[in-house]
Amino acid sequence: MYAATAAQNSGRFLANTDAPDPPLTLKALFRRQALNRIEAGSTLFLEGDQAKHLYEVVEGVLRIFKIIGDGRRIITGFLYPGDLVGVSLRDRYLYSAEAVTLTRFRTFGRREFQDAVNSSPLLRPQLFDRLCDEMAAAQNQMVLLSRKGAEEKVCSFLLARLRHQQQMNPLTMVIDLPMTRLDIADYLGLTTETVSRTITKLTGSGILVPEGRHGLRILKAKTLENIAGDDDQDGDNRAARRN
Amino acid sequence: MYAATAAQNSGRFLANTDAPDPPLTLKALFRRQALNRIEAGSTLFLEGDQAKHLYEVVEGVLRIFKIIGDGRRIITGFLYPGDLVGVSLRDRYLYSAEAVTLTRFRTFGRREFQDAVNSSPLLRPQLFDRLCDEMAAAQNQMVLLSRKGAEEKVCSFLLARLRHQQQMNPLTMVIDLPMTRLDIADYLGLTTETVSRTITKLTGSGILVPEGRHGLRILKAKTLENIAGDDDQDGDNRAARRN
DNA sequence: ATAATTTGTAACAATTCGTAACAGTCGAGC
DNA sequence: GCTCGACTGTTACGAATTGTTACAAATTAT
Known part of the structure; x- marks a missing residue:
């Protein structure tokens, strides 16, 4: 499995990181991406936008929500450090995302992400498990919303x-x-x-x-x-x- | 794209179907499975059961639901012909499934299904798209339940x-x-x-x-x-x- | 045909909402 | 450090929607 060329994850200070040692985990995928930040209340993306990127929350809290006709808002989830945003959608965001607090995050191109996951038998089940957890959470939320x-x-x-x-x-x-x-x-x-x-x-x-x-x-x-x-x-x- | 050996989808009457021409679609995966049926009101599986199989509805309607403590029931979805049941979960069913009407379906082992999809670059995005559609539906249902x-x-x-x-x-x-x-x-x-x-x-x-x-x-x-x-x-x- | 299930109607009750007034907290600027 | 102002949170009360209960009608099953 790919003899360690430099090191697993450390020692990447020489700018030219063109030898993409294949990440073993989804989180590792993001680790090399630059860290961005948005202020509390700022928008990360809007529902309906072309979904060019996905994000990993590193610090802070995001809310993802939908707005319907007359302004009613439904927050479908809060996202905390370690969570991924913008994975389970085809090509447009299904919801808007805003920062609840000052939030640091890493960005990844969706295309590249899909390629990376698609070509890695290690990453694929990790993504699948995340989707399943997300689905389970959504179903529990349906229970909460409809009958509690x-x-x-x-x-x-x-x-x-x-x-x-x-x-x-x-x-x-x-x-x-x-x-x-x-x-x-x-x-x-x-x-x-x-x-x-x-x-x-x-x-x-x-x-x-x-x-x-x-x-x-x-x-x-x-x-x-x-x-x-x-x-x-x-x-x-x-x-x-x-x- | 794999020269047609016998025919695209017809002519599979010689029992010994051991030459697994790789299916091009998820539906094709199921097509060779035996057709089962359950009566209206019967249970296909229960929430919490070990998820050994997944199912494709061929005819009829299923309801999938959760029950909480005091007997309250939440139907998280109805499933119609062409829908898959039991995909987006790790190893136990997240909900129970019952037949609303007389229902015909095909069964597939989860392990085999995972293997088949995992090894097919054609099938993988199809599964991913299905999961995304399921997620989108769940979110729309959250909107409906919470604010309508x-x-x-x-x-x-x-x-x-x-x-x-x-x-x-x-x-x-x-x-x-x-x-x-x-x-x-x-x-x-x-x-x-x-x-x-x-x-x-x-x-x-x-x-x-x-x-x-x-x-x-x-x-x-x-x-x-x-x-x-x-x-x-x-x-x-x-x-x-x-x- | 009779029983059991499902659906529809109505009166009443309960929960949650909506409005409004008030209080508390935080930050900006003095 | 202090005051002001904006925002957020709390409380009270009347209103509205939905749930509850009860019963009748219709449909399906036995």
């Missing part, structure tokens, strides 16, 4: 955020929410007021307490889980299961 | 069905709805009553008339489009667009 009440929606969202942040910091019980209430509302199919009301209610129940401007400290994670009801199985949540 | 009212939901659904049936029969204005009101409700995030109410209202507006048990004749397709509001753009629907 406001409290369940908010708890599901908070729980997902908590889990995500615990991947990096396993002990933490504090959720950082860089997006606004409007963003959260448009992601959960609610209004800002309902999001506020619900968080207030959860605070009143002692499930969480606000911590700083954009932070929430989770006090009763188990209760949060129970309300979120994210179990894919039949019975009730966790405990309490006899009729 | 009952009337918009029903009209969007009916319009999609009409378009689908016009692909086969371009002139028809009659929609066949083999699924029950409950199925439709669980697909649109409504209740059967609301679906009924809405269809009654649309009938009252002269937009459509019931035709037989499972049929609806569309009288004002344009109006249906306007209510559905499925345009991905900014302004109002189709016409009327000057401020």
